[in-house]
Structures are given as structure tokens and as C-alpha cells.
Amino acid sequence: MKMLKPMQNQTPSDYESSGEAMPQVMAVLDRFQGVITRLGIDYAQYRLIVGVKLKLANREHVGLGATVNTNKPAQHPLRTSFLLYLVIGVLFAVYLVSGPVFYMLSAYFGILFVMTFLSMLTSFSGMMLDPHDHPIFTVRGVSNRTLNAARLTVVGMYLLLTVAALGLPGLVPIFIRFGILAFLGQLVAVLLLALFSFTLALFLYLVVLRYFDGERLKNILNIVQIAMMIGIYVGSQILPRVSTNMLLTSDVTPRFIWYYILVVPMWFAGLPLLAMGKVTLLSVLMSVMAVLVTVVLTGVYAKNAGNFEQYLEKLNNSNGTRHKQGWYFRLTQKLFARSQAERTYFDFGWSIIREEREFKLRVYPQLAYGMIIPIILLFSFVSIGDALGNSLELIRKFAPYMLLGLFMGIPFGLWSLNFSAQPLAMRLFQRVPLQQHGLLLRGIINAMFARICLPLMLFLLVIFSAVGGVKGFLTSVAMIVLMYALTITFGRMMFGADLPFSQEFSPTNKGGTAKIQWLQMGIMLGVMVIAVAGGFLNSLIYAGAWAVIGVVLIVIMGSGYKNGVHFDVRRV
Numbered sequence: 001m002k003m004l005k006p007m008q009n010q011t012p013s014d015y016e017s018s019g020e021a022m023p024q025v026m027a028v029l030d031r032f033q034g035v036i037t038r039l040g041i042d043y044a045q046y047r048l049i050v051g052v053k054l055k056l057a058n059r060e061h062v063g064l065g066a067t068v069n070t071n072k073p074a075q076h077p078l079r080t081s082f083l084l085y086l087v088i089g090v091l092f093a094v095y096l097v098s099g100p101v102f103y104m105l106s107a108y109f110g111i112l113f114v115m116t117f118l119s120m121l122t123s124f125s126g127m128m129l130d131p132h133d134h135p136i137f138t139v140r141g142v143s144n145r146t147l148n149a150a151r152l153t154v155v156g157m158y159l160l161l162t163v164a165a166l167g168l169p170g171l172v173p174i175f176i177r178f179g180i181l182a183f184l185g186q187l188v189a190v191l192l193l194a195l196f197s198f199t200l201a202l203f204l205y206l207v208v209l210r211y212f213d214g215e216r217l218k219n220i221l222n223i224v225q226i227a228m229m230i231g232i233y234v235g236s237q238i239l240p241r242v243s244t245n246m247l248l249t250s251d252v253t254p255r256f257i258w259y260y261i262l263v264v265p266m267w268f269a270g271l272p273l274l275a276m277g278k279v280t281l282l283s284v285l286m287s288v289m290a291v292l293v294t295v296v297l298t299g300v301y302a303k304n305a306g307n308f309e310q311y312l313e314k315l316n317n318s319n320g321t322r323h324k325q326g327w328y329f330r331l332t333q334k335l336f337a338r339s340q341a342e343r344t345y346f347d348f349g350w351s352i353i354r355e356e357r358e359f360k361l362r363v364y365p366q367l368a369y370g371m372i373i374p375i376i377l378l379f380s381f382v383s384i385g386d387a388l389g390n391s392l393e394l395i396r397k398f399a400p401y402m403l404l405g406l407f408m409g410i411p412f413g414l415w416s417l418n419f420s421a422q423p424l425a426m427r428l429f430q431r432v433p434l435q436q437h438g439l440l441l442r443g444i445i446n447a448m449f450a451r452i453c454l455p456l457m458l459f460l461l462v463i464f465s466a467v468g469g470v471k472g473f474l475t476s477v478a479m480i481v482l483m484y485a486l487t488i489t490f491g492r493m494m495f496g497a498d499l500p501f502s503q504e505f506s507p508t509n510k511g512g513t514a515k516i517q518w519l520q521m522g523i524m525l526g527v528m529v530i531a532v533a534g535g536f537l538n539s540l541i542y543a544g545a546w547a548v549i550g551v552v553l554i555v556i557m558g559s560g561y562k563n564g565v566h567f568d569v570r571r572v
Contacts, residue, residue, distance in 0.1 A: 022054050025157060026047065026050070029047060029050065029153075030047075041143075041145060041149050042142070042143065045137075045146050046149055046153075049133075049142070053150060053151070054154060054157075082161055083165075085161075085165035085166050086166075086169070089165050089166040089170065092108060092166065093173055095108040095111070096108055096177075097173050101273065101276065102273070105272060105273065106265070108170060108269075109269050110265040110266070112167055112190070112265070115162075115166055116162065116163055116166065116193060116194060117197045117200070117201065119162050120159065120198065120201040124155045124159060128151065128152075128155055128205065129312065129315065129361075130312075131315040133151075134312055134313060138309075143306070144306035144307075144308075145305060148305045148308055149305070152202075152305075156198060160194060163190060163191070163193070163194040167193075170186065171186055171187060171190075174186045174272065181275045181276070182275045182276045184275060185271045185273075185275025185276070186275070189271040189272055190268075192268060192271070192291065193290075195298065196290070196294040199294065199297040199301055200297060202301050203300060205308075206307075209308065209311035210307070212314075260282065261285065261286070267287075268290050269283075270284065270285070270288075270289075270290060274287055315357065329350060332454070333346050333347065335450075337443060337446060341436065341439050344443070345439055345440045345442075345443025345447075346446055346450075348440075348443065348444070348447075349443055349447030349448065350451055352444075352501055353447060353452070354451070356501075358419075358421055359416055359417075362412075362416055363409065366409035366413065367409035367452065368409075370405050370407065370410075371456060371460070396471075397468075397536075397538045398532075399463075399464040399467050399468055399472060400468055400475035400476040400534075401527075401531035403457060403460050403476055403479040404482070404527040406453065406456055406457060406460070407486060407487075407523055410453060410487050410490070411516050411519050411520065412520070413453070414445065414448070414494050415494060417495075418495075418498060418502070418503050419501065420501035420502070423502050423572065425501070426502040426569075427569075429499060429569045429572075430570070434569070436562060437567045438560075439561070440499075440500070440567075441567075442561045445487065445488055445491040446488075449484060449488075453487070454480075461473070461476045461477070461480065471538075471540060478544060478546055478547035479543070481547045481550040481551065482546045482550040485549070486550075488554065488557050489553055492557055492561060492564070492565070497566070497567060497568040498568070498571055498572075499567045499569060499571075502571070502572045
């Protein structure tokens with residue numbers, strides 16, 4: 001058995017090679033070789049693993065660079081991602097150009113926290129929660145501490161670049177308005193926010209990995225990701241609305257109010273406030289919370305870092321028991337699949353989606369965005385309604401149409417049905433003939449809609465029905481019918497000659513994510529048009545018209561699936 005040998009007598013220059021990924025980063029690590037070694041980490045093994053992971057990460061195009069075409073030789077995925085985040089950071093810096101100091105810093109750090117933490121969940125969770133490299137390296141003598149340090153170094157480096165692109169532009173207006181001390185305070189706060197986001201995500205994943213296992217662990221991880229995304233977005237909408245009159249007072253130092261401490265991003269505004277000379281109970285307490293909580297989370301994780309790698313092994317484990325289909329599966333199977341053949345394909349798609357962890361990790365966050373959009377739009381209507389004095393009435397009119405926001409995540413889910421962790425398994429259909437190819441596709445799409453999308457729609461249906469009464473309920477049902485019709489329509493359009501689940505997932509092997517992003521922007525525009533028109537008309541006839549359009553589409557596409565779908569099973 002080959003071992004990863006320590007190679008203690010080698011110097012940093014011995015590591016250099018023409019094919020090394022990011023040699024500048026590796027050179028920086030070499031300067032800290034002594035410190036890293038004193039932490040109980042085998043540096044030679046650590047450096048080798050970091051280099052391999054950087055190469056793999058570059059091929060995967062992590063971050064926003066994953067959504068653009070980087071196949072051109074002159075285009076580096078990391079540079080593309082950095083430039084995209086830098087543009088966003090320049091837009092964020094507008095918050096710091098003028099206005100009350102406390103308000104602008106609170107809003108700025110709120111937005112920065114949302115973007116940073118969501119990057120941890122959407123762009124870097126795959127690298128953090130990858131269980132496949134643990135058995136490969138540990139059997140070759142790599143300790144859990146060394147492997148975990150290498151994993152976190154790569155994730156931390158990409159996160160640091162992301163935060164630099166988002167946060168550095170905001171330092172310019174701070175320096176111009178308040179001087180060098182405020183500049184340094186802001187810089188420390190931005191770096192501390194990055195460390196806090198990093199350790200918070202790791203801590204939450206550590207807790208989930210510690211107390212759950214098997215299939216339940218995989219489901220809990222997806223639920224935690226969605227809950228954190230929604231919670232952070234909702235919190236970011238609450239922040240600008242906390243005591244608005246006080247926040248917008250430019251000449252008065254903000255007084256202490258206890259519930260400010262519950263708004264986490266506001267903690268990091270304390271450091272630049274202190275650097276500006278605004279020494280108050282609020283600024284001191286926020287600074288203490290920012291530093292203390294970050295240090296505690298970092299210490300707790302550092303103490304359990306080795307266990308993190310062991311817990312990741314649970315993601316590869318299965319309890320070996322056959323899943324017993326519950327009442328929800330049986331109900332939706334009868335509702336969406338009429339013939340016995342289609343019910344078989346529905347069961348087939350349901351089972352694969354249940355087992356495909358990579359599919360869930362990529363699609364669930366997209367659907368979470370779809371749930372967040374209705375919440376944000378409702379907050380906007382509340383603000384407009386407050387100005388007009390009828391916020392509740394506006395919510396009742398517009399809320400049911402906010403369901404359409406969920407559809408933004410569905411095209412990405414449909415596109416992801418092309419891929420699987422075990423694509424060669426679809427060679428089964430080279431031996432088992434398909435009588436009707438369209439029934440297979442429709443059964444799988446219906447399974448995705450029923451398993452992943454419909455529960456979220458029903459959850460929002462209950463909320464909007466409670467707000468809007470009978471009219472809200474009927475309008476919400478009409479929107480669900482329309483979304484199902486659009487789902488099977490888009491599903492038919494997005495599949496060609498390749499069988500579902502017949503390709504190995506890679507964001508670059510089809511170049512489709514950029515098209516999906518443009519499609520999502522078009523969907524957002526369409527949702528806004530339908531929602532605004534529906535809210536102002538406030539008519540069941542308008543909602544019913546969309547339901548009729550949906551039913552017509554369902555009938556038409558039913559014929560299209562039966563006669564217009566043909567897969568080339570030889571391409572698997």
C-alpha cells in the first residue's frame with residue numbers, strides 16, 4: 001500500500017512544479033510551514049492535498065464563476081468569479097457613500113453577511129461535505145486533522161477571495177469620509193465577518209453530522225441549508241426596518257436597544273463605530289459580541305476538527321433497509337400517474353431523487369431562493385402599504401401570486417435531472433425495452449415536482465390562505481396548477497435524446513447553467529408582471545384564466561409526451 005510520506009527534508013522550492021495550481025498561494029503556505037507543523041499537521045501531506053484540491057476546485061469553477069462559460073483558454077474560472085463578485089461589491093459600497101453612519105454600516109454588513117454566508121452554503125458546501133476523499137487519504141496514513149486542515153484551507157481561501165471582492169470596495173468611501181482609523185476598523189470587521197460566517201457554517205454542519213446518520217442525515221442537511229438561507233434572507237429584510245426613525249437620524253448617536261443584539265450582522269458595525277470615536281454602550285457591546293462569538297465558535301470547531309472527517313463518513317453509509325413509501329407518495333402517485341407503466345416510472349424517479357444527495361444539494365438551494373422571493377416581495381408590499389395605510393389589504397391581494405416565485409428554481413431542477421452519481425446505471429434500458437419513452441420522462445418529472453416542489457407550494461398555500469381567505473386559497477390553487485403546467489412544458493423542452501440521469505454531474509459538461517440563469521431572469525420578470533396585474537385586479541376571473549391556461553397546457557403536453565419523446569439509449 002502506498003503511503004503519503006512526510007518528506008521532512010525537502011524545502012519549499014522542492015515542491016514547485018510547472019503544473020502546480022496557484023503557486024502564489026502555495027508559496028504563502030510555505031512561509032507558515034513551521035506554524036502549521038506545530039499544530040500537529042503533517043505539512044508535506046497537507047501541502048500535497050491542498051494542491052490537488054485546488055486543481056479540482058478550479059475545474060469545478062466554484063463560486064459565481066460556475067454560472068458562466070469559462071471554456072475559453074484566456075479565461076480563468078477564479079478570475080471570472082472574482083470579477084463578478086467585485087462588481088457586486090462596488091454596488092454594495094453605495095450604501096457607505098452617504099447617510100447616517102449607524103444605518104449605513106448596519107445595512108452594509110447585513111448585505112455582506114447574506115452574500116458571504118450564502119456563498120458558504122451554495123458554492124462551497126460541496127467541498128466541505130465531500131466524503132469521498134476521506135477513505136482515499138486516511139488509508140495512506142493521512143490523519144483526520146491534516147485532511148480537515150487541507151479541506152478548510154481550500155474552502156477558506158476561496159471564501160477569503162469572495163469576501164475581498166465583496167468587501168474591499170466598501171473600504172474606499174469609509175476612508176474618504178472618516179479617515180484611516182475607520183478604514184482599519186472596517187477592514188478588521190470585514191475579515192472578522194468572513195471568519196464568523198466560515199465557522200458558523202462549519203459549526204452547524206458539525207452539529208448535524210454529530211447527531212444524525214443514514215438517510216436522515218442527508219435530509220436534515222438539506223433542510224438545514226434551506227432553513228439557514230431563508231432565515232438569513234428574512235433577517236436581512238428585518239434589519240433595515242428596525243427602528244427606522246432612530247436609524248435615520250444622522251445627528252444623534254444611536255441609543256442602546258436590547259433587540260439590536262439579536263441582529264447578528266449589526267455586531268460587526270461596532271468595530272468601525274469605535275474606530276470613528278463613537279464609544280457608546282451599543283458600539284462596545286456589538287464589538288464584544290462580534291469578537292467573542294467568533295472566537296468561541298472557532299475554538300469549539302478547532303477542538304472537534306478531527307471528528308468532522310469521521311462524521312462525514314456517515315454520508316457514505318446507508319442503513320440498508322428498504323424505504324417504505326408513505327401516504328404522501330401513494331397519494332401523489334395516484335394523482336400524477338394514471339397508467340401502471342407511468343406509476344412504475346414515477347416510483348423509479350422518486351427513488352433516484354431520494355438517493356441523489358448531489359441533486360438535493362444543488363436543487364434545494366435554488367428552490368429556497370424561490371421561497372425567499374415571495375417573502376421579500378411581501379416585505380416590500382408591507383412597506384408600500386405602511387405608506388398608504390393599508391398594508392394588510394395589499395398583502396391579501398398580492399400574496400397568492402407570490403407562489404409563482406417558487407418556479408424560479410424549477411428549471412434548474414429539471415436541468416439537473418440529466419445527471420446522476422451513477423449514470424451508467426441507466427444502461428438498464430439497453431436491456432429492458434421502453435414501450436413509451438415519453439411516459440418515462442413524464443413520470444420522472446412528475447416525481448420531482450411531487451417530491452421537491454409541491455410540499456413547498458402547499459406550505460405557502462396554507463400561509464396565503466390564512467391571510468387571504470377563500471379568495472386567497474382559490475388563487476393559490478390556480479397558481480399551483482399553472483406552475484405544474486409550466487413544469488411539464490419546460491421539462492419537455494429541456495430534454496433531448498439523452499436519458500434522464502444518464503450523465504455524470506459537472507457544471508461545465510453541458511454549459512447549461514448560464515442559459516438557466518437567463519431563463520430564471522425571464523421567469524422573474526414574468527412573475528412580477530402576473531403578480532402585479534393580479535394584485536391590482538384582485539379578481540378570481542383573472543386567477544381562473546391562468547388556471548384554464550394551465551389545464552390546456554397540461555392536455556396539450558400530455559399528447560406531446562406520448563408521441564414526441566424518443567431517447568437514444570445507446571448514448572449512455
